[in-house]
Amino acid sequence: FLPYLAWAFSVDRWDEDWTESVKRQVVKDAFYIHQHKGTTSAVRRVVEPFGFLIRIIEWWQTGETPGTFRLDIGVQDQGITEDTYLELERLISDAKPCSRHMIGMSINLQTSGPHWVGAASYLGEEITIYPYINETIISGGTAHEGGAVHVIDTMRVNP
Structure with a gap:
């Protein structure tokens, strides 16, 4: 049923290998993404269903070439595969402003755990x-x- 909803809502990208929760979120966000396509908000919406955190760094924040941007994507504990990375590039390319060029995408993984220190x-x-x-x-x-x-x-x- 979800693939039919995706077709009805004009979802740009669809993958049968996505989890059901990702598919539901993509269908839910489709209308918003079409309304706001070409904005940083749309870029955030296409990345967030995967459970990733995103930080958009515009050219004017770093002194880079005008019309460029970079992305920092935090993948948290689940990690990222090469297929997911390529899918993210495609989704971001569809949602980003056409006048902007992505010059870098950094994938960050942050883990935590106990660290014991002793001295005597x-x-x-x-x-x-x-x-x-x-x-x-x-x-x-x-x-x-x-x-x-x-x-x-x-x-x-x-x-």
């Missing part, structure tokens, strides 16, 4: 006490500090 410091002294002898005792050393400090003192008393 260990410092100890061992002291031996002898009967008093009139000598100068010099003690020295280095200490390294970190996120946690564990200090141990051992004292031995000899006769």
Whole structure:
């Protein structure tokens, strides 16, 4: 039934391999896209059914050649295949303003997960006490500090 709706609403691109939710969104957005074809809003609408985030960078924002633009597309966790990439290029080409030329499309993937960092410091002294002898005792050393400090003192008393 969805292919017939797509035909009735003049959907520009259709692929039987798309998921049902993408097909429904494409049919839903078809009228809006035809009304706004040639605007950045239409470009956003053809990319968003795939679940991608899009950022449009116009020539006047970067000082590029007048009449050009770049796209940054965030694919989130699902990734992107070569076929999907080529389909996006076709859909964007249909929806973009005819007077504008796309000079770059960057695909960005952002992932997240736990990252564990640990640090420790260990410092100890061992002291031996002898009967008093009139000598100068010099003690020295280095200490390294970190996120946690564990200090141990051992004292031995000899006769």
